[in-house]
Amino acid sequence: MNPILERQGAYPLLRLDERREELKNKGARLFDFGAGDPREPTDIKIREALENSVPEVSQYPTATGKRELREAFAGWMRRRHEVSLDPATEIMPAGGSKEAIFHAPLAFLHHTHERRGVAYGTPGYPVYERGTIFAGGEPTPVKLTREGGFLLPLEKIDPEKTRILWLNYPHNPTGARATLSYLEEVAQFCREHDILLFSDECYNEIYEGVPPPSILEVTKERTLAFCSLSKRSGMTGYRSAMMAGDAELISALKKLRPSIGAATPSFIQNAAVAAWEDDGHVRERNRVFSEKRALFEAFFERANLDFGRTGASFYLWVAVPDGDDEKYALRLMDEGIVVAPGSAFGKGGEGFVRVALVPSVEECREAVSRWGKLFL
Ligand SMILES: Cc1ncc(COP(=O)(O)O)c(C=O)c1O
Numbered sequence: 001m002n003p004i005l006e007r008q009g010a011y012p013l014l015r016l017d018e019r020r021e022e023l024k025n026k027g028a029r030l031f032d033f034g035a036g037d038p039r040e041p042t043d044i045k046i047r048e049a050l051e052n053s054v055p056e057v058s059q060y061p062t063a064t065g066k067r068e069l070r071e072a073f074a075g076w077m078r079r080r081h082e083v084s085l086d087p088a089t090e091i092m093p094a095g096g097s098k099e100a101i102f103h104a105p106l107a108f109l110h111h112t113h114e115r116r117g118v119a120y121g122t123p124g125y126p127v128y129e130r131g132t133i134f135a136g137g138e139p140t141p142v143k144l145t146r147e148g149g150f151l152l153p154l155e156k157i158d159p160e161k162t163r164i165l166w167l168n169y170p171h172n173p174t175g176a177r178a179t180l181s182y183l184e185e186v187a188q189f190c191r192e193h194d195i196l197l198f199s200d201e202c203y204n205e206i207y208e209g210v211p212p213p214s215i216l217e218v219t220k221e222r223t224l225a226f227c228s229l230s231k232r233s234g235m236t237g238y239r240s241a242m243m244a245g246d247a248e249l250i251s252a253l254k255k256l257r258p259s260i261g262a263a264t265p266s267f268i269q270n271a272a273v274a275a276w277e278d279d280g281h282v283r284e285r286n287r288v289f290s291e292k293r294a295l296f297e298a299f300f301e302r303a304n305l306d307f308g309r310t311g312a313s314f315y316l317w318v319a320v321p322d323g324d325d326e327k328y329a330l331r332l333m334d335e336g337i338v339v340a341p342g343s344a345f346g347k348g349g350e351g352f353v354r355v356a357l358v359p360s361v362e363e364c365r366e367a368v369s370r371w372g373k374l375f376l
Pocket of ligand 1: 036095096097098099101125168172200202228229230236240241
């Protein structure tokens with residue numbers, strides 16, 4: 001076996017899944033705020049686009065995808081971020097952003113490179129680390145703090161060693177946002193030190209109030225944005241995302257990705273075109289997330305629980321009163337409320353739990369009342 005696999009524990013949220021399954025099998029009623037996989041229906045236009053494009057003859061899709069898809073994404077980028085992209089050279093599709101994030105370092109790192117550090121925040125999405133290790137890179141997690149607004153602190157990054165820097169705002173698991181001026185600072189730092197800047201923008205469309213900026217509003221130079229339909233359009237099961245930015249980096253991905261076999265099936269591409277071309281369904285999804293967010297925020301205030309009010313992503317990041325996040329999560333689980341212990345997102349997550357606004361508004365109401373009985 002690859003020794004990396006032997007060293008690796010279970011995928012953090014997998015352990016939580018196992019415990020949840022156990023309880024489910026015992027017939028317990030569960031309110032699952034664990035995994036970030038909402039249950040709101042996928043918009044009918046998107047489902048119809050898929051159904052209407054299942055072909056009689058099935059053939060391999062290309063790794064670069066259909067021009068129509070790249071154009072639909074470019075149209076969205078223009079509407080949403082006022083960034084213009086060349087669909088031929090600056091955009092590439094992926095089978096969800098998870099595989100894109102995991103595979104990207106393979107195009108830019110090699111164990112013979114002297115500078116192969118990859119910087120990312122902890123707590124954070126675990127795939128930045130996994131992708132780094134398998135590509136022969138050196139993972140360099142950087143602690144994100146509440147005082148620092150959970151922004152990656154540039155003064156903690158060693159430019160001599162760092163080849164790639166990952167950003168992820170709005171942030172999983174804390175919901176933290178980055179301002180345009182922070183993104184400018186990071187881009188400037190990366191330009192000065194010739195670091196590749198990868199921005200995971202999975203939650204860019206899940207917000208209330210001020211729209212979160214994209215790194216591409218600042219620069220395309222040695223930069224890639226990873227944009228997903230999973231959360232924006234309720235398409236986690238479709239596996240569809242886009243990478244965009246520096247034409248030279250995209251051209252490296254064009255060399256790498258045909259070997260991976262992660263090309264997006266043509267009927268999924270058609271559904272993705274329908275999704276990127278429409279913003280109405282995203283507004284409706286955000287209305288529902290706002291309703292759930294407001295319910296929990298009001299409860300946390302009543303319960304005197306310490307949490308970040310960011311209005312972005314569909315996560316709430318709550319400080320655990322006695323600091324033991326696993327114990328707190330297990331206690332909630334016994335009441336049927338499943339949350340993710342912060343330590344599942346790396347060392348920097350200890351002492352917090354993450355609430356993903358996944359169950360229905362009604363279920364959120366009931367969960368809040370159960371949680372309240374326990375701790376108020
Ligand atoms: C921060 C972050 N990035 C990327 C992903 C992957 O999303 P997908 O592969 O569905 O596009 C997730 C999924 O939860 C995430 O939380």
